[in-house]
Amino acid sequence: MTATPLPAVRAPIDWKLQAERFALLAAWAALIGLFAVLIPGTFLTWRTFSSILGSQAVLVVLALGLLLPLTAGDFDLSAASVLVFSAMFVAVSNVTWGWPIGLSLLGALATGAIVGALNAWFILFFRIHSLIVTLGLGTFLNGMTLWLSGSQTISGISMTLVDAVVITRILGIPAAFWYGLALCLVLWYALEWSMAGRRLLFVGRGREVARLNGISVDRTRAAALILSGALSALAGVLYAGMTGSADPVSGQGLLLPAFAAAFLGATAIYPGRFNPLGTLLSVYFLITGITGLSMLGAAAHVQSLFYGGALVVAVALSQLVRKRQPQNFG
Amino acid sequence: MNTRLCAATALLILPAQAALSDAKVDAQAVLDAHRVVPDFAPQGEPFDAQACMADKKVFSIPITMIVPFVVELERAMTRAAEEVGFEYTVWENQGTSDAWIQGVNQAISQGYDLVDVTGGLNPAVLGPQLQEAKAAGMKVTTTHLYDDTQTQEAFVDASAKVPFSTAGEILASWAYLETGGAPNVLIIGSDEVLPTGPFVQSIQDTLAAYCPDCKQTYINVPVTEWATKIQSGVQSALLADPTINYILPIYDSMSQFVVPALRIAGATDLGIASFNGTPFVLDMIREGTVQMNIGESLGWAGYAAIDAQMRLLCGLPVPESLGIPLLIFDADNVETAGVPADFDSGYGDEHLAGFRALWMLEN
The missing domain is CATH 3.40.50.2300 (Response regulator)
Structure with a gap:
């Protein structure tokens, strides 16, 4: 008697899931098609796409930073404050103190990581909710930024940084875009294929279950917060390189768009999970809409209607597809 | 026949040239009036x-x-x-x-x-x-x-x-002359800031008076969205109309978001002129990224x-x-505002x- 091997059974393709995964991508393509019709000859040019892609790197990096603690179930509301402080640190240390630009960048990144570590310490040692700690430390950092800058905008940051961020182009697109894309791919690989990334996902899905399975939950959450601080600081460095200057307030406005991108991104590619590819896609979906509307001459309020409306409608539709199950991002 | 045609053409062209020349003289006069360090003019009678x-x-x-x-x-x-x-x-x-x-x-x-x-x-x-x-x-x-x-x-x-309206007149005159009498300007304002209305209106009216056929575009960006919307707004405007040849962000702190937009759009040859005399923008004139700023x-x-x-x-x-008084700062006199610039030097x-x-x- 010989055993006959069972024929391999392939799981049937879940078309609904596939549709949900790529719905935002399809919506983006539809949006591009719509604007191509409405703005013939101008919208569908490489110049337009170079402009769209090249301008959003700061938001991409900030949103990618945020999604690490979000995946572990923590909110980092200090991210934009770290961004602003980091940009100001680069400006003050480079312009006022005369540091070489490389040293300024290292200082800024280290500061971001230290703020992340402080967030982690307060959250994990004192068992305080991340919303409270990061809100508090973010506000503290805003005060530090005002103090460091004397409430002034500082221009004249080394052109080496400006060159490396926005003037250098690859395929006609400013280098900043490629940094954001590279970071996105690295995070995607890390979250999908590395042990550390899987641990982060488990911790976000259920801390107690993760702990019982031998995962060091505190260490994983701390690493996510430290990385979030460092990546927010990197976004600040790009912000400084993009504008060649730093001001103590305006970067704060990036916090909500970054969260919006992370949440909208969680409806795409890997629905129900914060994921780098979805986040990248959502940033460019939103900016494509804003750019098209601007080119059509839409007023400022129409852009806000699109931004907020697209976010709510996309998340709501995604919920309809999954039969309104309670959300469990992580 | 040819002589008649030439005469007819000359009759059409000459008044247009004269109008252009008049407008340039008017615009230059507006700028000249704000190029000298101002005299003190009391606003009332002396009192104890x-x-x-x-x-x-x-x-x-x-x-x-x-x-x-x-x-x-x-x-x-x-x-x-x-x-x-x-x-x-x-x-x-x-x-x-x-x-x-x-x-x-x-x-x-x-x-x-x-x-x-x-x-x-x-x-x-x-x-x-x-x-x-x-x-x-x-x-x-x-x-x-x-x-x-x-x-x-x-x-x-x-x-x-x-005198925001006067600043508007100066900005329009500057853009008109800098573009050789053929401005196609992008104006950036914030409508919720009270004086924006008359300020922008003054720029638009002055440009229309100098050059009735010249194009101008206005984008409104609320102050809280300067960091997120100015850059994309400027890029979109330049994509929609690549013939834009001057940018007028009416409040000068907007300039830090206009400069990267021009870099990304590969349009760093476009000029930027603004109002307020904020030190970092005066420094940007010294560095060559901004061309003019009206200071007070x-x-x-x-x-x-x-x-x-x-x-x-x-x-x-x-x-x-x-x-x-409003004073024009450009590459010629920006050093008088201090190195680095401050809020009160040069006046x-x-x-x-x-x-x-x-x-x-x-x-």
Whole structure:
């Protein structure tokens, strides 16, 4: 008697899931098609796409930073404050103190990581909710930024940084875009294929279950917060390189768009999970809409209607597809 | 036949050239008037300020004390009050309405004679509180909010207004000449900021008068969205119309978001001109990323604001405007604003002696 091997059974393709995964991508393509019709000859040019892609790197990096603690179930509301402080640190240390630009960048990144570590310490040692700690430390950092800058905008940051961020182009697109894309791919690989990334996902899905399975939950959450601080600081460095200057307030406005991108991104590619590819896609979906509307001459309020409306409608539709199950991002 | 055709063509072309030439002369005259360090021109008759203000107290509520422009304006106003020798209190705040309301209540409870909303704070948002202050016998003023052409709120006693419309005329004249009489400008404003309306209108009207057929585009970006929307707005406008040849961000702190937009769009040859005289933008002129900035001396503005408040409290006619001169800074004279630039250099100090004489402080 010989055993006959069972024929391999392939799981049937879940078309609904596939549709949900790529719905935002399809919506983006539809949006591009719509604007191509409405703005013939101008919208569908490489110049337009170079402009769209090249301008959003700061938001991409900030949103990618945020999604690490979000995946572990923590909110980092200090991210934009770290961004602003980091940009100001680069400006003050480079312009006022005369540091070489490389040293300024290292200082800024280290500061971001230290703020992340402080967030982690307060959250994990004192068992305080991340919303409270990061809100508090973010506000503290805003005060530090005002103090460091004397409430002034500082221009004249080394052109080496400006060159490396926005003037250098690859395929006609400013280098900043490629940094954001590279970071996105690295995070995607890390979250999908590395042990550390899987641990982060488990911790976000259920801390107690993760702990019982031998995962060091505190260490994983701390690493996510430290990385979030460092990546927010990197976004600040790009912000400084993009504008060649730093001001103590305006970067704060990036916090909500970054969260919006992370949440909208969680409806795409890997629905129900914060994921780098979805986040990248959502940033460019939103900016494509804003750019098209601007080119059509839409007023400022129409852009806000699109931004907020697209976010709510996309998340709501995604919920309809999954039969309104309670959300469990992580 | 050919001679007749030439004559007919000449008849058509010559008036157009004459109009262009007239417009250029007019535009140049506007710029020339704002290129010289200004003389002090008193806004009223001299009066004995020390005697009149001996028992008076003024309470100032700035829009926020985290904006350098406002801090500098308040410093100058405090200096002027110290010179005269009356009590002048600045309500330190970070731009929240609850702090402004607290400020008015504080002024009422401590018996101040005048409450001033300073540096762009719109009295309309404090209507009930300021009317209560008025009912308590206080005077209500605004400093550096309205354009010269705007009407103040009914409950406001006096306003030290700013020549935003004139700044608009200067910006339009500059863009017209810099583009060789063929401007296609992109104007960036913030409609929720009170003087934006007349400021932008002045740019548009002046450009239309110089060149009725020239194109202009306006984009509105609320102040809270400068960091997220100016860059994308400028890029989109340049994509929609690649023939745009000058950018006029009306408030100069917008410039830091325009510069990266031009870099990304590969349009760094486009000029940028603006208004306010903020030091980092003056530094950008020195670095060559911005071409022109219209400055106003905040030291002078602070003294002029105190002059208006004292005249109101002393029962004298109050000037309608701050009367501050506007000075053009470009690559030729930007070094006079300091290296690095500051808020008060480059305007001379004639106003200091002028105000002292006006307030009879010399004796």
